[in-house]
Amino acid sequence: MRQIVLDTETTGLDPAQGHRIVELACVELMNRTITGNHLHLYVNPDRDSDPEALEVHGLTTEFLSGFPRFEEVAQQFVDFIRGSELIIHNAAFDTRFLNAELARIGLPPVESLCEKITDSLLYARELHPGKRNSLDALCDRYGISNAHRTLHGALLDSELLADVWLAMTRGQDALLMDFEEDSSAQAVANGAGQARVDVSVLRVVQPSAEELAAHEEYLALLDKAVKGESVWRRYEPVKAEAEA
Template identity: 50%
Template structure:
């Protein structure tokens, strides 16, 4: 059985560029706490002076240039508070390889161990989304749309807003996998269900119902009468 975590932290980062080998650095970290599958009001968010220029392409994504970040704390100034916030939690990250690589790089520059030394593990929601939605788009925006999560405030990428959206997306994707005991869950904190009022219901034809009954009868015969989803109507039709 997969391990369950009482405390989780949805995490996102922004950087000066995509290529870590080119010397790019973190410019922000955003974290949102999830306790018992409820999003709490506890967050962690810091802008960071990267001590280098921000690549033009990255600046267009998140809106930050080095000039805007000068005077912000360095990573060394915020690292202890960050590690204290994630302590004892499972990290929830979309495309975790990217964020973890940058976090590990920044930690290594300070002589510290990898991020997994300071948390209880990392869950990557990207492969989870791909397994749930094969062949479909699995960007954060696409997942917000699929699960009815309002992302209209996300005009640019931002570590905190993306972490908040990711927390909601994660809970929506994994709804139903938790314990059946929901007495301790704050239902107001769960993401909204998609609007199903306009769904079109297509009923089976008589031919399809007959084929369904024939299939059930074959399974019932093979299982020697132990068909678990057999209804009274199926039994009556089978006897007639």
Template identity: 50%
Template sequence: MARRQIVLDTETTGIDPKQGHRIIEIGCVELVNRRLTGNNFHVYINPQRSIEEEAIDVHGITNEFLRDKPLFHQVAEEFFEYIKGAELVIHNAPFDVGHMDNEFALLNQHHPKTHAFCQVLDTLKMARDLHPGQKNNLDALCRRYDVDNTKRTLHGALLDAEILADVYLAMTGGQVKLNLNQNKDDSSEHQQGGIRRLNSDRAPLVVLRASEAEHAAHEARLDLVNQEGGQCLWRAE
């Protein structure tokens, strides 16, 4: 059975929906069996209230830009049908889900909470479990998993969802590449598999051999192991 996941992000007028803050942007990226399908969902929403200056500094979305955008009730059904039954992949899920639940509750249609019709996977919790004591915001995860986020000068729901999709696939896809070439001279070519080849004209390695005293000390230690009933692999026939 195909596994459908929706990587989701929102932008809002402020932090707390209990203080009347609203969603102003929703960005979703669809994964089916861990493959991007291109069936994305993106919408800007007129919140019918002002956006806090601190929020504008984060996402750059202004009140003027949203004046002609649809209200949430005009996109709610399409959004609901898009995410229904999927597993939502969200970074810091309680924030986004809390705002989503608030928006649906404001419709006065006895709409169920998000957890009733979607599974929710919180990648922030996953990252904290994988990397305890480290920074686990999206920018830090991009650096850790070598995901390109150079276009991310401001937060944006769709762009952040696309970046999070790459991060999530890297986090859950097994071993992360070791970046063995990261200190390599730019004039050198990358080798297959990230292996750095030594130059053939480099100086030969110096071989240091054990002295007679070191050999004697080693043999004495092996004798002691035998006396104590141990087994010396170096003397096994």
């Protein structure tokens, strides 16, 4: 599974007012691993940044004037993201700018170029309702160092978001990894001389009716907290299979 963590920096807040992309970065994840393959582009917007935007990214008109315009690097961007899942923090903002840039040169919207777009901000809000879910807040929550982030930069923010996304979605993968490591250690301690355990001999403990009822009550509380369906509802088919 190929995923692209994407971020942009812009001259302002609204492409409808003529604001443009000044920096674009994409970090590749393959099967939940950061590959080191990335795309990083500075773009000449042919205009000044608003003072508020300049305070955020620090990319001056003079600096950007030496870089290509979006139409000169658009195909490079399209080729990099094609067919992948895009992961973007506050995706509506970035896709609005990307689509404005693509439409300006006669290319289709970004939604038609990739497999899907996942908004990591919406995912974080569902996972952590009522808490701050900015990139900085998520870095603090998951123990990811962002001390070197004095200004916003598309590549740095994409790299941080990639780490945050893997931490936020680790879930069952981490549990399976821990179980395998513990089982391997126990096998060595028992003199088995092999790293893997034959899972076919492990005893499966089914939940009791009382435990299932308590679980359902807890999920209902989570649904109420997020004012919708909590992320854990996605695992309900697993429970149904266990009951079958």
